[in-house]
Amino acid sequence: MKIGCPKEIKPQEFRVGVTPNAAREAVAHGHEVLIETGAGRGAGFEDSDYSEAGAHVVDTAEEVFATAEMIVKVKEPQTAERKMLREGQVLFTYLHLAPDPDQTHDLLASGCTAIAYETVTDDRGGLPLLAPMSEVAGRLAPQSGAWALQKANGGSGVLMGGVPGVRPANVAIIGGGVVGTAAARVAVGMGANVTVLDRSIARLSYLDDVFMGRLTTQFSDKGAVAGLLPDLDMVVGAVLIPGAAAPKLISRDQLSTMKPGTVLVDVAIDQGGCFETSKPTTHENPIYDVDGIVHYCVANMPGAVARTSTIALGNATMPFMLALADKGWKQACADDPHLLNGLNVHAGKLTYYAVGKALGIDVTSPQLVIKG
Numbered sequence: 001m002k003i004g005c006p007k008e009i010k011p012q013e014f015r016v017g018v019t020p021n022a023a024r025e026a027v028a029h030g031h032e033v034l035i036e037t038g039a040g041r042g043a044g045f046e047d048s049d050y051s052e053a054g055a056h057v058v059d060t061a062e063e064v065f066a067t068a069e070m071i072v073k074v075k076e077p078q079t080a081e082r083k084m085l086r087e088g089q090v091l092f093t094y095l096h097l098a099p100d101p102d103q104t105h106d107l108l109a110s111g112c113t114a115i116a117y118e119t120v121t122d123d124r125g126g127l128p129l130l131a132p133m134s135e136v137a138g139r140l141a142p143q144s145g146a147w148a149l150q151k152a153n154g155g156s157g158v159l160m161g162g163v164p165g166v167r168p169a170n171v172a173i174i175g176g177g178v179v180g181t182a183a184a185r186v187a188v189g190m191g192a193n194v195t196v197l198d199r200s201i202a203r204l205s206y207l208d209d210v211f212m213g214r215l216t217t218q219f220s221d222k223g224a225v226a227g228l229l230p231d232l233d234m235v236v237g238a239v240l241i242p243g244a245a246a247p248k249l250i251s252r253d254q255l256s257t258m259k260p261g262t263v264l265v266d267v268a269i270d271q272g273g274c275f276e277t278s279k280p281t282t283h284e285n286p287i288y289d290v291d292g293i294v295h296y297c298v299a300n301m302p303g304a305v306a307r308t309s310t311i312a313l314g315n316a317t318m319p320f321m322l323a324l325a326d327k328g329w330k331q332a333c334a335d336d337p338h339l340l341n342g343l344n345v346h347a348g349k350l351t352y353y354a355v356g357k358a359l360g361i362d363v364t365s366p367q368l369v370i371k372g
């Protein structure tokens with residue numbers, strides 16, 4: 001199969017969808033890999049690394065899209081990229097369709113087959129292609145939030161770890177999954193006073209065991225969140241209902257119950273955000289103020305540490321990319337129900353229920369699609 005990897009064009013996105021190591025494996029499996037010149041540079045990979053791995057370096061994204069049977073990327077295709085997708089072509093990347101009707105309609109109109117990293121599952125109930133980037137974003141969240149807490153950035157001027165005689169920051173993390181756990185590890189390490197809220201008692205029990213008294217766990221309901229808000233310095237939003245639009249857990253009215261300069265870090269922004277006042281921002285302009293509360297809502301946080309993120313993502317996607325290339329998407333999805341869970345769009349049909357529910361679009365069963 002011809003596998004194509006364009007340079008990412010989302011602002012300040014330095015990751016790349018195919019690493020030289022992944023390209024080498026694909027070539028060893030008999031596939032042809034086309035990579036746009038400079039695509040790996042932001043992650044520390046030169047064109048020569050790809051050439052040595054057996055890939056063909058091409059000059060333009062147009063060439064990649066026109067030639068490749070499968071496009072492997074990182075971020076959801078941008079408008080210019082969506083225009084280049086065609087019927088029969090496979091797209092393997094993050095999509096986050098539930099909060100993004102424009103992209104959804106463009107993908108349906110293109111006729112392509114789009115498999116979303118973030119809805120591929122595993123045997124343990126996890127999301128193996130989201131998890132590596134959630135590990136990164138979770139570790140970054142307290143770091144970015146601590147920067148936003150600084151007075152010059154609009155924050156309240158509270159230091160995460162405090163100093164002897166002055167209390168540390170109070171941090172609440174809503175959602176104790178992969179992002180939440182990684183964020184808790186860093187926030188606790190910085191010396192903050194951390195509370196993690198989740199609706200899964202099993203998850204709270206795990207966190208209680210692992211952190212051995214170094215954080216507080218609390219069941220997440222409206223009353224619990226409202227009760228914490230007046231005393232917090234930072235909230236990290238880290239909830240997920242796979243594929244679905246994120247539930248809104250802090251309303252605009254509630255901002256007035258918080259201290260001026262409190263920081264909200266909405267990691268769940270790629271699924272629409274879990275605070276009513278969240279809207280996506282970029283690394284170029286990551287924060288904004290609503291009613292005196294600082295919002296950090298960067299939808300591609302791992303792009304900031306593109307080297308680490310690219311290698312971590314490439315390690316996770318490679319086996320799935322190879323299965324899709326070796327067998328063709330239909331057989332690969334028929335053989336692996338976890339990969340089939342990644343199928344969001346095929347030939348003008350939406351195939352993921354949570355996205356259909358969020359956007360009011362009819363859904364065709366993915367099982368039916370692969371039999372067709």
Ligand SMILES: NC(=O)C1=CN([C@@H]2O[C@H](COP(=O)(O)OP(=O)(O)OC[C@H]3O[C@@H](n4cnc5c(N)ncnc54)[C@H](O)[C@@H]3O)[C@@H](O)[C@H]2O)C=CC1
Pocket residue numbers: 118127130131133134137174175176177178179180197198199200203220238239240241246247249266267268269270271298299300301302
């Ligand atoms: N902004 C960015 O750059 C990135 C964003 N993300 C996003 O971060 C979010 C979290 O991802 P993961 O941690 O991997 O998901 P996960 O599935 O590991 O964890 C989500 C947790 O949220 C909990 N939850 C669901 N509803 C809740 C509620 N109402 N209150 C409290 N907890 C609730 C679940 O029980 C689960 O433990 C996702 O939206 C993901 O797409 C991930 C990576 C990068």
Ligand SMILES: CC(=O)C(=O)O
Pocket residue numbers: 075094130133134270299300301302303
């Ligand atoms: C998960 C995601 O959207 C990202 O890593 O950018």
Ligand SMILES: [Mg+2]
Pocket residue numbers: 008009010011012013014
């Ligand atoms: Mg870019």
